[in-house]
Amino acid sequence: MDAALLGTGGMMPMPERLTTSVLVRSEGRMLLFDAGEGIQLALKRGGLGIRGLAAIAVSHLHADHVLGIPGILMFRAQADDPGPLAIVGPPGLERFVRHTLEDLRYRLNFELSFVEWSEGAPLALEWAGHSLFWEPLDHSTFCLGYRLEEATRPGKFNPDAAAALGVPPGPLRGTLQAGEGVTLADGRRVEPGEVLGPPRRGRVLSFATDTRPCAGLARALRNADLAFVEGMFASRHAAEAAEKKHMTALESATAAAEAGVSRLVLVHISPRYRLDEEPLLAEEASAAFPGVEVGKALETYAVPLPD
Ligand SMILES: [Zn+2]
Ligand SMILES: [Zn+2]
Incomplete structure (x- = not known):
């Protein structure tokens, strides 16, 4: 699983910074x-x-998060099947997309389905080995944060235990590692x-x-x-961040540190900051989260294994 950052800006696309969008790739499948x-x-x-x-x-129905959907659908409709x-x-997302498709007389060569958030349904999507959860956040309109979880992996293989049980190196160990029991040459059974x-x-x-920082974000x-x-704002614009229901880079870093995040990438940077001002945001945020980065467009981010 890795993630490519397509854009890092907030509010509107700028010549040097498209709006924030993340493309996650896992086992041949992509999620945007x-x-x-x-x-x-x-x-x-x-x-x-x-x-x-x-x-x-x-995440929510603000222009800088949804106006690209028609273009993405049109691009995808050019692919073969x-x-x-x-x-x-x-809620409201399906109406927005369907109205746009109807008004623009789009012809799609694929099936579209929608799932809109509702109270008491924490799971947005599920597919082989992956679960996507959503959490309501605290913004000027209803907004969702997401958490993509991979399924639990089998435990670490212990070669000493395998040797003590007489499991020879080779395919039998691979089978055990994949979580299946094996029968040894002498007929004994070994379970994973x-x-x-x-x-x-x-x-x-x-x-x-x-x-804003909130329980859903945590x-x-x-x-x-x-x-x-x-990490939309520098600390000198903290009052504006609060008023517009956004966070400063330092507020994001504090929330991420408290939540036990391993690697933090700041996105949705305000158009008021030039690219050469971004290091300041990282510097302010690093007081709460050492090693925090400001996202870079078209960079690919590996997702480290937790152990
Ligand atoms: Zn936004
Ligand atoms: Zn917004």
């Missing part, structure tokens, strides 16, 4: 978080393709629990932008191995 104006340009520029895009997860696409997000440590949790990737970020979080 948010789609602002012109974001398909970044997919093309990065040669990332479109056919594997299976789902779009939307691209297969179904799921779009998940806040005898040679594997406790199951290990899968990786967690979080995406949370356009919010839940979305909890123990994330990689988190993309808005």
Whole structure:
């Protein structure tokens, strides 16, 4: 699993910074978080393709997060039989997309399905080995943070235990490592629990932008191995951040540190800051989260394994 950052800005696309959007790739499947104006340009520029895009997860119905959806759908409709696409997000999202498609007389060569957030349904999407959860945040309109969890992995293989049980190096050990029992040449049975440590949790990737610090943000970020979080404002604009229901870079870093995030990437940077001012945001945030980075467009971020 890795993540390519398509844009890093907030509010509106700028010549040097498209709006914030993250493309997650895992086992041949792609999931896009948010789609602002012109974001398909970044997919093309990065040669990332479109056919594997299976789902779009939307944080909220503000222009800088959704105006790129029609363009993405049109781009995808140029692929040969691209297969179904799921779009998940806040209530009202399906109406917005369907009206746009109707008014613009779009012809799609794939099936579109929608899941809109509702109270008491914490799971947005699920597919082989992956679960996507959503959490309401605290913004000027209803907004969702996301947390993508990989399924639990088998425990660590213990070669000493395997040797003591007489399991020879080779395919039998591979089978045990994959979580299946084996029969040895002398007829004895060895179960995976005898040679594997406790199951290990899968990786967690979080995406949370356009919010004040809140309980939903903390839940979305909890123990994330990689988190993309808005760091829209420098501390000198803290009052404006609070008034507009956004966070300063330092507020994001504080929330991420408290939630036990491993790697933090700041996104949704205000258009008022030039690219050469971004290091200041990282510097302010590093007081709470050493090693915090400001996201770079078209950079690929590996999601570290938790152990
Ligand atoms: Zn925004
Ligand atoms: Zn917003």
